Amino acid sequence: MLNRKTAWTILSAALLAAGCGAVFAGQAQPTPSEAPAVQAAPAPAASPPPPAPAPPAGPPPAPGEVAAPAASAPPPEAPASTEAGPESLPEQAPPGAAAPPPTSSVSPFRRPSHASHQAWVAAANPLAVDAGLEILGKGGKALDAAVAVQAMLGLVEPQSSGIGGGAFLMYYDAATGQVSTIDGREIAPAGAKPDMFLDEHGRPMAFVEAVRSGRSTGVPGVIGMLSLAQGRLGHLPWKDLFAPAIRAASEGFRVSARLAMFLGEGSPFPPTNEVRMLFARPDGGTLEEGDLFRNTAYAKTLQRLATEGPRALYQGTIAAAIVKATHREPLAGTMTLKDLSGYRTTFSRPLCRPFRAYTVCVPPPPSSGVSLLEMLAILDRTDIASRTPNDPQAWFLFAQASRLMYADRDRYVADPKFVTVPVERMLDPGYIKLRAQLIGTHAGAAPPPGEIPLPRGRDTTNESAGTSHFVVVDADGNVVSMTTTVESVFGSGRTVGGFVLNNQLTDFAFDPTENGRPVANAVHGGKRPRSSMAPVIVLDKNNGFVAALGSPGGSAILEYNAKTLVALLAWKLSLKQAIELPNLIARGDSYSGEMGRFSPALLAGLRERGIEVKAGHAENSGLHAMLRHADGTYEGAADTRREGVARMLQPAPAAARKPAKSK
Secondary structure (H helix, E strand, C coil), X not given: CCCCCHHHCCCCCCCCCCCCCCCCCXXXXXXCCXXXXXXXXXXXXXXXXXXXXXXXXXXXXXXXXXXCCCCXXXXXXXXXXXXXXXXXXXXXXXXXXXXXXXXXXXXXXXXXXXXXXXXXXXXXXXXXXXXXXXXXXXXXXXXXXHHHHHHHHHHHCCCCCCCCCEEEXXXXXXXXXXXXXXXXXXXXXXXXXXXXXXXXXXXXXXXXXXXXXXXXXXXXXXHHHHHHHHHHHCCCCHHHHHHHHHHHHHHCXXXXXXXXXXXXXXXXXXXXXXXHHHCECCCCCECCCCCEECCHHHHHHHHHHHHHCCHHHHCHHHHHHHHHHHCCCCCCCCCCHHHHHCCCEEEECXXXXXEXXXXXXECCCCECHXXXXXXXXXXXXCCHHHCCCCCHHHHHHHHHHHHHHHHHHHHHCCCCCCCCCCHHHHHCHHHHHHHHCCCCCCCCCCCCCCCCCCCCECCCCCCCCEEXXXXXXXXXXXXXXXXXXXXXXXXXXXXXCCEECCXXXXXXXXXXXXXXXXXXXXXXXXXXXXECCCCEEEECCCCCEEEEEECCCHHHHHHHHHHHHHHHHHCCCCHHHHHHCCCEEEECCEEEECHHHCCHHHHHHHHHCCCCCEECCCCCCCCEEEEXXXXXXXEEEEXXXXXXXXXXXXXXXXXXXXXXXXX
C-alpha cells in the first residue's frame, strides 16, 4: 500500500535543463548594507510605523469587503465576515461603474513586448483560459470569468479541481483599492470524529486507504463561494457563465497529455475503477492524449447549476447523490443532506504584511497564508538581498526560513473557529527576530516551533499536489487570484454527475494528539481542514495593484509562492524568470529540489552548509501570475512545468462590439 509520501514519487514532470539560480531577497528593517554577511542575524526592532495613508477614494465597500491597508499598517486579524449559503444567496449585483486602476500605482518592472491594457487570464489549461476570455469578451468582470474558468477546469483538468471541491479566492477592486478574500474551503460533516482516520489499533491508517474512503469527502465549497462572490461583484447573469464549459462537455474536447497520464496505467496515483469508467472512450478503453472526450453527465450538471443556481448542488437530487456516494463502503462517511444545505461561505479580512516596498495579502486561516507571510518576514531579517542568484548562501537562507515556517505552521495553524490561531504572535516583529536568529550558518536538526503559550501537538499532514491556480484581470483592472482543489488526484475517486468528489478531509491530522497534547488541525464536525492554498495579491504603497499569483503543489505551495515573490519583488526579475527559478523544498530534516536546475557548485555549497538536496518528487509547481507595470499595462505568465498558458483578450473589431447585457 502506498503511503502519502511515496504516492507522489513519480509526479514530477521531466526537469528542464539547468537554468539560472535565484536569490531570495527581503527588506523589512535591515537594509542590505546593514545586514551581517553570513550569520543572517536580525536587525534591531524597528520603531512604531507611521499611520497608514488613506486609500484611494472610491465607493464604500460592500458588506464583507475590507480595504487593504498600506504596508506600514497591517490590519487586525479578527475577520469581518458575511455569510451566504444555498438558502441565503445574494441577489445578482447590478453592474458598477468601476474606475480604472489607480494612476498612483508604482511598479518598477520593465514592460514586456506582450504587455497590454486588455484583460488577461492565466490558468492550467488553454481551454479554461479561452472560457474566461470568452466571458470577458462579452463584457464580463473578473469574477464572471472566474466562474467560467472553474467550470471548464472541472471538465478538462478534473484530476486537480472541480465543483466537488473547495477553494480560496482573493479579489482586488480597482475602483477602491480594496482587497477582500473569500473562504470556499470544504467543511467536515457534523458526524465527523477526531479518530475517524485511525485503524482498529489506534494507529493512523494508510493514506491511500483514507483518500479512497467515504470519510474523506468534505462538503464542497467552491460553488457556494463563487455564487457569493459573483453575485456581489460580477456583472453578467449567472446562467451565462457556464456556457463555454457546457458546450465543451457536450461537443467534446481533446484530452491533454497530463490528464491522459493520470488516467493511464503508469499513473503514480492509479485512478479508481469509478474514475476510469467516467473518463473513458466510448468502447470503455483508456483515454489517451488527443482523444475527443464528451462528458454529457457533467454538461447536464452544469446546465442545472446555470438555471437553478447553487441550490442545484446543495439541495435536491445532486445533493442526494453526493450523500449516497460518501456512504458507500469502504469506510463509509457521515455526510447528510443537512450538512450540504447548511454550507456557508464567507467574505473575510485578508492578512496583509510588508515585504520590501510592497504589501503582500493572503487569506487568513485555515489557509496557510499566515505562514507564507512569516517566511517572508524571516527572510526580510537576513542579508539575502545583497547576494547573487548563484550564491549557495541565498538558497541556504531560503531553506532555513522555510524550515522555521513549517515548524510553526504544523503546530499552530488550523480553523480559527475551533482553535486559537496565534496569527498576531506569528507575525510580530519581535517574534520574527527570534525565529530569524535560529538560521545560523549550518543546517542542523529540524527546528522546533516557536515559544507560543499554546499546548499543541505537531501535525505531520502533508497535503497532496492535486490542485490548480488561476488569475483573471478584467478590463477595469479588477483581479481574481484563486487556488482551487479536490485535494488528491481525482479527489476521493468517487464521482457524481460527471465530476469527482474531494478527499479534503485527509488534510486534517490523522492522529488528534501528539504525546498527549491536542493537535490544532484535528478532525471535528463542522470544521475546515488546514490548507496550504495561499493565493496572493500584492499592492504598492498607494494600494495600487502590483501582482497576483499562486500555485498548486500541496504543502510545497508556500515555497513556490515565496520563491516567486522574492524573485519578483526583491530581485526585479521578470515574471517568467521568477516562475521558472528552481524549486527547493525544505521541511524538517528533508531537502528536495529540481536537481537539473541547480548547478553542481551551488549544490556543493549547500552541502557544505549541511543541506543535502535530493531529487524531489513534489517540485512540479503550476504557478500562474499577473503583473501590472508602471505604465498601467499587464503581463501574464504560466509555469512551463505544467500545461497552463496566459493569454490576453484581443479587442474585437469596432463593428463587432456590442454592449454587455446587464442583469
